[in-house]
Amino acid sequence: MSFVSLLFLVVFLPLSVLLARLIPERFRNLFLLLVSLLFYAWSAGRNLPVLLGEMVFTYFAARELKRRRDQGDTGTASFCLLLDTVLLIAVLAVFKYSGLALPAGISFFTFSALSCLFDVGRGEADAEKNPVSLWLYLAFFPKVLMGPIVQYREMQPQMASHPAGAASLEHGTFRFLRGLFKKVLLADAFGAAFQQIHALPQMASMTAILGTVFYGLQLYFDFSGYSDMAIGAASLFGFRLPENFDHPYTAVSASDFWRRWHITLGAWFRDYVYIPLGGSRAGKTRLVLNLAIVWLLTGIWHGNTVNFVLWGLWWGIIVILEKLVLGRFLEKLPRALRCALVNLAAFSGWIFFFSPAPGDCLHWWGQIFGAAGSGFWDSQTTWYFTGNLLLLAVGILACGPLLSKLLSRVLHRGERTGTWILAGLTAFLLLLSVARILSSTYQTFLYAAF
Amino acid sequence: MRRKKSSEGRYFRHIVFCMTALACAVFFTANLLTPDRSFSAAENRSLSARPSLSECLTSDWGQKADRWYSDQFVLRDSLVKLNSLARRCAGERESNGVYIGKDGYLFEEPTPKDPVKTERTAKAITAFSQDNPDISFSVILVPDAASVLARDLPANAPVSGQSEEIDAFLSLLPDSVRTLNASETLEAASRQKTEDRNEETQVFYRTDHHWTTDGAYAVFQAAKETLNIPEPAVYSRFVVSDSFQGTLASQSADGASKDAVTIYIPDSDARTTVSYPDLQTRRASVYMPEKLEQKDQYQVFFGGNHPSVEIETTADTGRSLLVFKDSFANSFVPFLTPYYDTIILIDPRYYYENVDAVLSSYGITDVMFLYSADTLWADTQLADALG
Numbered sequence: 100m101s102f103v104s105l106l107f108l109v110v111f112l113p114l115s116v117l118l119a120r121l122i123p124e125r126f127r128n129l130f131l132l133l134v135s136l137l138f139y140a141w142s143a144g145r146n147l148p149v150l151l152g153e154m155v156f157t158y159f160a161a162r163e164l165k166r167r168r169d170q171g172d173t174g175t176a177s178f179c180l181l182l183d184t185v186l187l188i189a190v191l192a193v194f195k196y197s198g199l200a201l202p203a204g205i206s207f208f209t210f211s212a213l214s215c216l217f218d219v220g221r222g223e224a225d226a227e228k229n230p231v232s233l234w235l236y237l238a239f240f241p242k243v244l245m246g247p248i249v250q251y252r253e254m255q256p257q258m259a260s261h262p263a264g265a266a267s268l269e270h271g272t273f274r275f276l277r278g279l280f281k282k283v284l285l286a287d288a289f290g291a292a293f294q295q296i297h298a299l300p301q302m303a304s305m306t307a308i309l310g311t312v313f314y315g316l317q318l319y320f321d322f323s324g325y326s327d328m329a330i331g332a333a334s335l336f337g338f339r340l341p342e343n344f345d346h347p348y349t350a351v352s353a354s355d356f357w358r359r360w361h362i363t364l365g366a367w368f369r370d371y372v373y374i375p376l377g378g379s380r381a382g383k384t385r386l387v388l389n390l391a392i393v394w395l396l397t398g399i400w401h402g403n404t405v406n407f408v409l410w411g412l413w414w415g416i417i418v419i420l421e422k423l424v425l426g427r428f429l430e431k432l433p434r435a436l437r438c439a440l441v442n443l444a445a446f447s448g449w450i451f452f453f454s455p456a457p458g459d460c461l462h463w464w465g466q467i468f469g470a471a472g473s474g475f476w477d478s479q480t481t482w483y484f485t486g487n488l489l490l491l492a493v494g495i496l497a498c499g500p501l502l503s504k505l506l507s508r509v510l511h512r513g514e515r516t517g518t519w520i521l522a523g524l525t526a527f528l529l530l531l532s533v534a535r536i537l538s539s540t541y542q543t544f545l546y547a548a549f
Numbered sequence: 550m551r552r553k554k555s556s557e558g559r560y561f562r563h564i565v566f567c568m569t570a571l572a573c574a575v576f577f578t579a580n581l582l583t584p585d586r587s588f589s590a591a592e593n594r595s596l597s598a599r600p601s602l603s604e605c606l607t608s609d610w611g612q613k614a615d616r617w618y619s620d621q622f623v624l625r626d627s628l629v630k631l632n633s634l635a636r637r638c639a640g641e642r643e644s645n646g647v648y649i650g651k652d653g654y655l656f657e658e659p660t661p662k663d664p665v666k667t668e669r670t671a672k673a674i675t676a677f678s679q680d681n682p683d684i685s686f687s688v689i690l691v692p693d694a695a696s697v698l699a700r701d702l703p704a705n706a707p708v709s710g711q712s713e714e715i716d717a718f719l720s721l722l723p724d725s726v727r728t729l730n731a732s733e734t735l736e737a738a739s740r741q742k743t744e745d746r747n748e749e750t751q752v753f754y755r756t757d758h759h760w761t762t763d764g765a766y767a768v769f770q771a772a773k774e775t776l777n778i779p780e781p782a783v784y785s786r787f788v789v790s791d792s793f794q795g796t797l798a799s800q801s802a803d804g805a806s807k808d809a810v811t812i813y814i815p816d817s818d819a820r821t822t823v824s825y826p827d828l829q830t831r832r833a834s835v836y837m838p839e840k841l842e843q844k845d846q847y848q849v850f851f852g853g854n855h856p857s858v859e860i861e862t863t864a865d866t867g868r869s870l871l872v873f874k875d876s877f878a879n880s881f882v883p884f885l886t887p888y889y890d891t892i893i894l895i896d897p898r899y900y901y902e903n904v905d906a907v908l909s910s911y912g913i914t915d916v917m918f919l920y921s922a923d924t925l926w927a928d929t930q931l932a933d934a935l936g
Contacts, residue, residue, distance in 0.1 A: 106618040109580065113573045141611035269562040272569050299707075482705040489639045510558045522564040529572060534632040537625055538802070 101142060101244070102328045103283055103536050111138070116335045120263065128231050128258060131239065131336060138240035139204075146202035149194075150243070153187070154234045157212040161219045161226035161233065168222060180220040187212055195403045204244040206400060210367055211237050215251035217371050224252040232258035241332035245325050247343040247363040250370065254338070261337035271334030276529060278327025281320045283532040285494055287539060289317035292487045297453065299479070301471035306480045308467055313487070314453050315446045316494045319348065322361070341366075348445070348498040351437040352429065353417045356445060364400070368393050383423065390419050401452075406460065410451035417444050579623040586621065590844045591629075591799055596620040633802040642703035644801040648695065650702050653806035655797035656695040657758045662714050662926040670925065671721035673932035674918060678726050681908065681916075686726040687775045688918045689768065690715045690925065691760060691877050694753035697735045711922045718925075729775040731768045735760070738767035754808045757795020758923070759847050762811045765881040776917065782887045784813040789838065793846040810846050812836055815887050823851070824859040835860065835883045850879035856899040860892040870915045871907060873897060873931060875924040882919075889915070897934035904934055 101107070115134045122130050140147045160183045167176040191209045194201050215233065218224035227233060236254050237243075263271075296302065296310035326343035333340045343362050350356035357365050376389045398411015421429065429437060454460040462470075469475070484491075496502055509517040589596050597620040600613040607613075622628070633644050642649045648656040678686040692711040695702055702708060712732035719728040738750045752764030760768075770781060793808040823832045840848035851858055854876055869891040872878055878894065885892060891911050895904070907913065918931075925931070 104615045104619070105622055106615050109573055109576045110618070113570070113577065141614070144608035144611060266559075269559070269566040272566045273562050276565065276569065478705040479707045482707055485705070486641050486643065507558065510561050518561045518564070521561060522568065525565050526568050526572075529569065530628075531632070531635055533576075534628040534635070537619055537622055538629045538632040 102325065102332070103279070105533070105536055108279075108533075108536075111141075112332065112335070116263075116268075119336055124260075128235050132231055132235045135235065135238040135240035135243060139238060139243055142244065143203040146200075146205075149190075149202045149205065150208060150238060153190070153208060153212050154230075154237050156183075156186070157215055157237060158230045158233050161215055162228075164216060164220045165226040168220070176220060180216060183216050184213060187216075207246045207248055208237050208243055210248050210364075210400075211251070213371065214248070214367065218251045218255075224255050227255075227258075239333070239338070241329040241336075241338075242340060245322070245329065246361075247326055247329060247340050248367050249340050249363065250367070253341065257338055263335060263337035267334050267337055271331045273331070274334060275328050275331030276525065278324040278329075278331060279532055280528050281324030281327060281497070283324075283535050284528065285490070285497065286317050286320035286324055287535065288487075288490050289313045289320065289494060292483065292490070293317055293453075296483060301473060302466050303471065303473035303475060303477040303480050304467055304469050305476045306466075306473075306483060307463060309480065309483055311446050311450060311463075311467075312491075315348075315449045316491075316498070318449060318452070319344075319498065320494070346498065346500055348442055349438060349500070350441045351434055352426075353414065353421050353441060353444060356441050357414070357418070360445075364397070368397060372396065379422075386422070387419055390422070391415050394418065404455065405457055406451045406454055409457065409460075410448055413448050413451065414444075576623065580618070580621065583621070583623050589620075589626070591626045591802070593796075593799060593844060629802045630804060637803075642706070644803065647797050647801035647803070648703055648706050648708070649801065649803065650698070652701055653755045654694065654698060654701045654753075655756055655801055655803060655806075656698075656702060656706075656708070657693060657797060657800075657923070659693050659695060659708060659711060660923040660926045662718075662922075666929055666932075667718055667926060668721065670928060670932045671718060673935040674726065675721075675723055677935045678723065678916075682725075684908070684913060685777060685915045686917075687728070687772075687777075687915070688719065688722060688726055689729045689731060689772060689775065689920075690719065691731045691768070691919075691921045692735070693921065693923050694758065694760075696732065696922075697739060697752060714926070715922055718922075727775045727777075729768070729772050731771075734768050734771040735764055738764065754793065754795050754797075754847075755806045756793065756798035756803075756808050757847060758797055759795070760877060760880065761808075762813060762880045765877075766813060766884065769881060769884040776885075776888075776915070778885075778888045781884075783816045784884070785816055786811055786813050789849065790841045790846050795845070795847060799844075810841065810849060812849065813884065815884075817887055819862050819864045819887055821863075821886050822861045824861075825852070825855055826857055826859070827855050828852075835886070847876070847879070850883065851894075854879070854896050854899065855894070856896060856901075858894040860886065860889075860894070862886050862890055862892075864888060864890055866890060868914045869893075869911050870917060871895065871911070871913045873916070873918045873920075873934070875920050877921045877924075878919040895934070897930040898928075900934060904936070 115131075119127055119130060119134075136147070136151075139150055143150075160179070164176055164179055164183075167173075167179060187209050191205060193199070194205055215224070215226075215236065219226045232255070235258065236249075236251060242249060290313075293310055293313040296306055296313065299306070302310075323344035330340045330342070341363055345359040345362065347356050347360035350359050373389055373393050376392065377385055378389065379386045381389075394411045394415030395408065396411070397414070398408045401407045401410070429440070432440075450460050450463050454463055465471075473479070506521065509521060585598060586596055587598070588594070597613065597616040599617050599621075600610055604610055604613055619625075636644060637649060646658045648658070650656050674686075674688065678684075692715060695706075695708045696711040699708070699710060710732075712730060715730045715732060719730060722728060735752045739752045740749060742749055750763050750767065751761055752767065753760050766784075773779075773781065788809050788811050790810040791807060793810050794804065794806075795808065798804060798806070821833065821835060823835055824830070825832075835851055836849055837852040838849060840846060840852055845853070847853075860882075864887050866888055868889045870885065870889040871893045872882060873895050874882075875896065875898070882892065882894060893907060893911055893913070895907070920928075920931075
């Protein structure tokens with residue numbers, strides 16, 4: 100099951116929200132934990148033991164770390180932390196590289212487990228005796244499959260009390276719907292358009308460029324839509340999850356892009372890898388090394404092929420160049436041009452993402468530079484361009500802050516008519532989303548595979 | 550002013566929340582109260598049933614439950630149609646592998662020609678004809694609608710014609726095998742106005758991937774020499790349905806057009822007996838009118854596809870025909886009954902018996918291969934059957 104399954108939307112989510120409100124507060128976390136395990140078993144079937152194993156392991160490891168810290172035994176505490184980290188990473192690596200079916204969400208819940216151990220090990224959060232809240236942190240169903248990777252010290256304080264008042268419910272519903280529309284009406288449509296182009300043996304330059312743009316937009320709406328749904332669903336139970344996206348395609352530098360794309364993963368690497376390594380405060384050589392390590396790890400985290408490593412290095416080189424050499428020069432350029440350059444870097448990077456191997460990347464680049472001999476634009480390009488023109492226009496608009504600004508402008512003006520028109524539009528989009536989910540044969544989210 | 554702002558945003562969120570909660574409650578209750586369907590006519594498949602208790606213990610119970618719920622979702626067919634309507638309004642001219650053409654035509658995406666498979670098939674036909682030098686061989690290949698009616702495709706649709714591919718395939722066969730590429734005939738017929746009805750002949754259904762009986766008739770007229778038959782007999786034409794919505798309408802969830810189905814009956818006294826070994830029945834006609842009551846009205850011809858069909862006639866011409874075929878032949882073969890005493894139809898996709906035995910036991914004098922390019926380009930079973 101994913102968030103776009105009708106059984107989830109019509110039965111599972113509404114019923115769990117309703118029951119969570121009826122259950123006495125002291126049993127609420129236990130109820131949510133059981134619901135989350137049901138959700139995970141539903142989507143990942145036989146991989147439930149992997150999640151359960153990591154849950155039990157993390158609980159005892161965290162308790163042990165806390166005990167040693169409390170005893171003032173920081174030396175062995177650090178050694179234990181190292182051992183725990185190696186173990187968790189080893190489990191992740193075994194699944195990623197052995198060719199076994201990857202348990203859904205393992206990259207996400209393993210990083211959550213590591214966050215918990217690091218925070219407890221550094222004394223920034225408490226390892227509670229009651230395992231329910233730690234386990235709920237790891238397995239909470241809105242985020243277990245695809246994040247946001249909320250850090251333990253951010254979520255732990257919410258465990259004691261997370262009242263879901265009317266505002267929280269209404270905000271959560273709207274946020275969830277926004278994500279649903281992004282995923283179902285935009286991401287899946289871009290995905291279908293991309294698949295058609297990707298399947299062509301030969302194409303004109305502009306067709307290949309169009310295909311790359313479709314993929315980049317699919318990835319953004321897919322993942323940011325999912326994040327919206329996760330944040331919205333969590334809000335229905337009174338939890339506040341951190342933001343994961345902030346209009347990344349409007350960024351004006353590579354570093355800016357990564358402060359706006361998959362924010363929680365960037366924050367994780369910043370807090371648990373980059374800063375402990377010394378960050379930018381230990382000289383230029385060390386800075387380059389630290390950045391290279393972080394970007395290599397980011398690449399590896401995303402997938403198990405050479406292409407993901409290359410993609411990580413691609414961004415690593417761009418960020419290092421920007422920080423050390425080009426930054427000052429680029430800052431003088433007009434905003435629009437800087438934004439265009441970042442998008443050029445980002446969309447070029449996605450070619451590593453959708454090509455299975457480096458050879459396929461080269462082939463795609465060949466198509467962009469006219470290797471097919473079909474010129475810059477042919478009738479096929481016209482077909483894919485005109486057939487997706489409306490989608491493309493809406494997609495590009497939705498990448499920027501314009502639509503949300505327009506929405507708040509109408510609402511803030513205080514006209515009942517405007518409000519009702521928007522509500523009617525929302526209802527129509529909801530019906531259309533249900534119709535589209537029914538029409539599609541179940542399509543999984545791209546990020547579930549990582 | 551500021552207070553009003555936040556209260557307005559709140560008012561909107563309040564409406565959206567109530568609306569969503571109501572929608573969930575309505576769908577939840579409606580799904581609970583509506584009895585499950587076992588079959589979807591629109592999709593032509595069995596719908597998933599509620600997973601049983603034992604199925605709930607398997608590892609993929611989640612997927613089964615999801616499939617059941619979406620298959621049995623209330624108003625499923627209407628919502629799917631709403632989606633396809635919305636996509637067309639958004640400017641899409643392709644839906645689930647079907648091109649939405651002009652004048653109500655729906656076109657299937659052509660099957661890419663597999664060079665390895667088609668070469669093997671050509672070699673098998675060649676060897677089969679050389680092993681049986683006393684039998685007269687013919688091959689008729691039919692292009693798809695997108696190839697013949699390219700003018701009705703949506704502008705710039707990435708589809709190339711099949712006529713050249715068919716010529717290239719036929720050139721692999723020896724001269725002793727008579728061949729016919731139906732492309733030109735069909736295209737000419739589609740542009741020609743008929744005398745009696747003063748309209749252009751519709752050679753393909755708008756909503757189905759098959760050719761119409763009129764299209765098959767035009768090719769039959771052109772195939773006289775290929776099949777070595779005398780001046781065609783006179784046939785009477787009957788329109789037997791005007792409500793046919795075929796496979797392409799289902800595939801694209803487009804319910805806009807409807808097709809007429811016609812049949813032709815030779816004006817002769819010759820009688821016909823049709824036996825269906827798989828059904829163990831005999832009929833006095835090549836047509837099964839009861840199939841017009843079903844979703845797939847193209848099954849009016851022989852009741853659809855069978856591994857083999859035996860047609861006995863009282864034509865008394867001393868000739869017996871063996872046809873290797875796909876479903877396109879179903880509407881073509883009825884024209885042939887006045888010229889052969891026996892006609893055996895074999896659909897190699899479902900037929901696993903020895904073909905040589907058929908040749909001798911029925912005293913076959915003629916063999917015809919009648920296929921659509923879309924089937925033949927990916928087919929392996931014909932070469933297997935010819936062995």
